[in-house]
Amino acid sequence: xxxxxxxxxxxxxxTDAVQRLIVRNGLTAVTVARTAAEAGMSVGLVQHxxxxxxxxxxxxxxxxxxxxxxxxxxxxxxxxxEGCTIAEMLRQALTELMPLDDARRxxxxxxxxxxxxxxxxxxxxxxQRETLVGIRSRVAQAIRNGTVCGExxxxxxxxxxxxxxxxxxxxxxxHTHIDPDGTPDRAVLAALDDHLSRVFTGTxxxxxxx
Amino acid sequence: xxxxxxxxxxxxxxTDAVQRLIVRNGLTAVTVARTAAEAGMSVGLVQHxxxxxxxxxxxxxxxxxxxxxxxxxxxxxxxxxEGCTIAEMLRQALTELMPLDDARRxxxxxxxxxxxxxxxxxxxxxxQRETLVGIRSRVAQAIRNGTVCGExxxxxxxxxxxxxxxxxxxxxxxHTHIDPDGTPDRAVLAALDDHLSRVFTGTxxxxxxx
DNA sequence: CCGGTAGCAATATAGACGTACGGTTATAGC
DNA sequence: GCTATAACCGTACGTCTATATTGCTACCGG
Numbered sequence: 001x002x003x004x005x006x007x008x009x010x011x012x013x014x015t016d017a018v019q020r021l022i023v024r025n026g027l028t029a030v031t032v033a034r035t036a037a038e039a040g041m042s043v044g045l046v047q048h049x050x051x052x053x054x055x056x057x058x059x060x061x062x063x064x065x066x067x068x069x070x071x072x073x074x075x076x077x078x079x080x081x082e083g084c085t086i087a088e089m090l091r092q093a094l095t096e097l098m099p100l101d102d103a104r105r106x107x108x109x110x111x112x113x114x115x116x117x118x119x120x121x122x123x124x125x126x127x128q129r130e131t132l133v134g135i136r137s138r139v140a141q142a143i144r145n146g147t148v149c150g151e152x153x154x155x156x157x158x159x160x161x162x163x164x165x166x167x168x169x170x171x172x173x174x175h176t177h178i179d180p181d182g183t184p185d186r187a188v189l190a191a192l193d194d195h196l197s198r199v200f201t202g203t204x205x206x207x208x209x210x
Numbered sequence: 211x212x213x214x215x216x217x218x219x220x221x222x223x224x225t226d227a228v229q230r231l232i233v234r235n236g237l238t239a240v241t242v243a244r245t246a247a248e249a250g251m252s253v254g255l256v257q258h259x260x261x262x263x264x265x266x267x268x269x270x271x272x273x274x275x276x277x278x279x280x281x282x283x284x285x286x287x288x289x290x291x292e293g294c295t296i297a298e299m300l301r302q303a304l305t306e307l308m309p310l311d312d313a314r315r316x317x318x319x320x321x322x323x324x325x326x327x328x329x330x331x332x333x334x335x336x337x338q339r340e341t342l343v344g345i346r347s348r349v350a351q352a353i354r355n356g357t358v359c360g361e362x363x364x365x366x367x368x369x370x371x372x373x374x375x376x377x378x379x380x381x382x383x384x385h386t387h388i389d390p391d392g393t394p395d396r397a398v399l400a401a402l403d404d405h406l407s408r409v410f411t412g413t414x415x416x417x418x419x420x
Numbered sequence: 421c422c423g424g425t426a427g428c429a430a431t432a433t434a435g436a437c438g439t440a441c442g443g444t445t446a447t448a449g450c
Numbered sequence: 451g452c453t454a455t456a457a458c459c460g461t462a463c464g465t466c467t468a469t470a471t472t473g474c475t476a477c478c479g480g
Binding site for chain 2: 022025026027028029109112113114115116117119120125128129132133136160163164166167168169170171172174175178179182183187190191194195198
């Protein structure tokens with residue numbers, strides 16, 4: 001009956017503001033007042049959409065992780081559409097996780113910012129864990145597909161190798177972020193290729209349409 | 211002339227208290243009042259040893275990172291004394307970085323707790339980076355030694371492989387920590403072995419003393 | 421066209437926090 | 451044994467924060 005507003009849009013405005021604040025000054029510096037200012041609205045309005053600050057932060061973290069996962073999915077789907085090999089698809093998807101531009105650096109920054117909080121909060125921990133196992137299971141499926149089509153050798157432990165690949169990618173992202181000078185972009189990409197080539201040792205039987 | 215106190219001991223008491231608080235409730239929950247209480251002293255005394263809270267946190271982070279690095283060194287030295295192969299030494303050292311018991315879980319927790327702050331504070335960032343490159347250069351040296359003695363093939367890029375190994379170990383530690391159920395201890399250790407065995411492919415020429 | 425509810429803003433409040441400060445105690449040097 | 455000074459304590463102060471509260475405004479349904 002009364003005037004209406006786009007709730008999703010508002011939530012997005014607020015969580016985006018939180019993200020920007022985290023990138024600029026860290027999670028510690030995020031206050032509802034500053035968030036409101038950054039989002040261009042009043043403190044009261046932020047409260048109207050998030051009853052408590054915790055909710056606001058949880059929503060932000062969830063949103064970032066969802067975007068993170070869906071970006072991987074998108075890459076995979078595009079790769080499938082274009083008839084890429086599985087190895088190539090995976091390579092692109094994992095490259096997407098590296099902090100090689102500002103946007104991805106920001107994303108990593110935000111995900112890392114919640115490390116402390118997530119370790120002592122069940123909700124945040126769940127989001128973090130689900131993101132991780134989500135990525136891992138996608139990689140595992142890719143490996144299983146590779147086994148079928150011939151890119152991956154028979155008898156390879158898909159889950160185990162997926163764990164290794166994702167852990168490796170995450171660690172690489174961390175190193176790049178902490179010590180960019182010591183890990184030039186091409187070294188990072190080369191390391192990724194190197195690791196993937198140890199799992200994807202064959203060529204696809206179906207990919208003979210050069 | 212006046213009464214004297216063991217400054218190092220006091221600093222240790224305080225930073226230990228900070229660590230315990232971080233493990234229990236997170237970095238966010240660390241206040242000087244709580245730290246004083248945890249350390250069994252007055253707020254004034256904490257101030258007497260650390261002018262500002264920032265100093266206190268920096269000292270804590272530095273201490274944890276030093277312990278972290280020196281633990282690796284210790285493992286390496288012990289390995290050398292016992293005549294282990296380089297691969298075996300490295301395996302033990304990297305295993306030491308995994309959160310497989312409470313002490314190491316706590317250490318990882320503390321190091322991760324500073325992720326957000328370190329990303330926006332030059333001093334903390336420096337400590338973090340130096341720890342990382344310190345570990346990495348030690349591993350690189352181990353690989354170079356391995357090349358000399360025959361455990362590692364000729365023409366292997368020591369720095370590049372060191373980056374890969376450490377990044378992998380760190381990523382593995384992270385996964386274990388975030389999703390312990392999905393990464394049982396033996397899977398983690400197996401993954402480590404698997405990765406190391408790809409670099410250490412030969413046997414030491416000198417190790418023929420049965 | 422009008423009443424009521426959601427959208428929105430401004431302010432009030434209560435608490436927690438870092439740090440400054442004044443005071444007390446104990447001891448090493450003379 | 452006196453004294454200067456470091457070790458140590460308790461508290462008060464100013465600031466910052468999350469949140470509760472109050473009130474105004476715009477608009478949909480009837």
